Amino acid sequence: MSFSFDPSSSPSPSLPAVVGRLRAAGCVFAEDEAELLLSAARSRAELVAMVERRACGHPLEHVLGWAEFCGLRITVEPGVFVPRRRTEFLVRRAAAARPDAGVVVDLCCGSGAVGAALVASLPGPGVELYASDIEPDAVRCARRNVPEGVRVLEGDLFESLPGGLRGRVDILAANVPYVPTGEVGLLPAEARVHEPLVALDGGTDGLDVLRRVTAEAGDWLAPGGILLFETSERQAADALAAVAGSGLLARVATCDELYATVVVGTRPAG
Template structure:
């Protein structure tokens, strides 16, 4: 059934979105109008957004830096805060010559896609266990980039062990006790396994730290996004695993940058 049409003038559209609780109604109206092929399509898009679907799922894309990434229902929507991690990953890749870069817990692969566009000489890989998100990752990365069906390394070829220059990840890091702090649209439209990670939110972070050491090349970098309040605990864990650790932060989100020391054999750990 074709939805009923209504006034789609800018002011009317903004008013409808604002009444539905959209905080950035003007910006969302601009995106909806740019994505609609005609007035009827615009009305359909608007009705879906007002019903509570995330804007990015409604229009099928998200702006991420200079990129437009494909995304849709069932997939975690890349957050703008992840641009910090993308910048860290690009900087780490650029100093490694022709680097091999893996985005673990990739979702639709925002960081890997950014690296592919910014460091053309890089060999770019992504690992994502969810089939819906993995399909979007393949679309965003295009031909020539491998997407493995795993959260981190279980599907990555063993020949890459000890040869990856940069591993970047936004693993789930919301504590299960903090579910009531998330927006309703995230809880209702994004998979739980892309959001939650135990009582302190660090279950996947710790696992990734432990597994990454042997996959990184000498001097390779592991970069992980997390909440600023989680960084101290994650940093201690990374040091115990044998990494040297630095912190990047925008005041709310932190990126743990863990570097594997040169000349230390695989499997060695500091205790």
Template sequence: MGAPVSPAAYEALVARLRQAGCVWAEEEARLLVAAGGGPQRLAGLVDRRVAGEPLEYLLGWAEFCGERIDVDPGVFVPRARTALLVSAAARVTGPAASVVELCCGSGAISRVLARRLAAPRLLAAVDVDPAAVACARRNLAAVGAPVFVGDLFDPLPVAWRGRLDLVVANAPYVPTAAMALLPPEARRYESAAALDGGPDGLAVLRRLAAAAPDWLAPGGHLVVEVGQGQVDRFRAVLTEVGLAPSVVRDEASDAIAMLGRYPDDVAGGRYEN
């Protein structure tokens, strides 16, 4: 329960947040009041928000695709535009699928896919950051999805090779030189490893694409998010590793999802049931 706040104090709080540059000042004020355990704690939360700390860290959660996702300080905060990635992944994944989310952060994508997909046979997530893994394990405990700590496919059981119907990842794709242009709350508070994609933003995505064909089942898909200006380069990457590329865009949210489909006609059938 939040601390009682007089109308005058609430309006002053909204004005302070708006002056600090919070676009949704009234909504943020409402959430901070609801989260505050008393006047002193509320004042501390407001001070931290005005200083630039992400609202999600102050609340301890983020709303994503209709789910309330736990978010710990330093863990990548799920963005609204990543809803396109989730929708694109769900559209190409049939019932009883085997699904792995890489670079999972809080596990938000897996949490939503667990609800949207028809009884996935397998759902698991991976992140290289132990803090993100701890957060994702809380978010995915209710759906029984294991979360592994390690680099991309490395910690997954070898028996899963060639058997995954969907590999989905919101991997880091910000070019290193563009990191300085990110909003201060992302640049100062989120893990750089969750954002920095190397010189052209595709360093992690290239490694992911190169390894994906060994893990995808025939007809399976790799689905990732990329930035504006990266589509042509990543399309070439997918083609080079043997995945058929396609692109889904949402102009309203400035979001781009790219898909790479592994062919059905795998020569000789790499793996036997």
């Protein structure tokens, strides 16, 4: 099922027509998405193209070119991981735990949404933010979203960070992939087809990248600094064990509203 029109003579598709097309394609929130597409399109032709891309399974955020995250409009380009609303819980926990943070690292930064939101949430002036990702597309996108002057670096986890940050990081937010390899194929098509595999696949049990982060996190955190990352509820016990095994004080926080599970590791102040 599709709709089409001659941009030179036909009227722009109405809200009901767009809703019908999206609903037929299986979009659960067809009404809300239709309103966003109608407000974003600058021409009849662009609207049709956007609706068809969404109906074909492209993430809504890639079609619009942005995602709302913690009250910010984050630019999201094709091929870049889309920030999830549940990750707002991680940002809130980090800002509440360390409102005095002066140095923040956004590891596996994707679009840079977490880092940008943390800087906007922290009350202190002059917060130093460093963001890093292994994907060149993500690095390019993140540079559009973080405040001017922030260093967005390309590299595998900590390898691109300046050595002078060791022992100085107050908040280390690591949005690591945690989907087990065998379950990637079960993800919705808009994720597994249109988002980078490296941002989804966490290895055999989903915790491979997490273990690499926890193994080095203590060297980068300042005394009292915190590491935060998301995981699933069923992975939380193993994730806590990995954090504790690295010498950090480990705890888990959950948010039923956002269906979010965040593990926090703190470097002892002593």
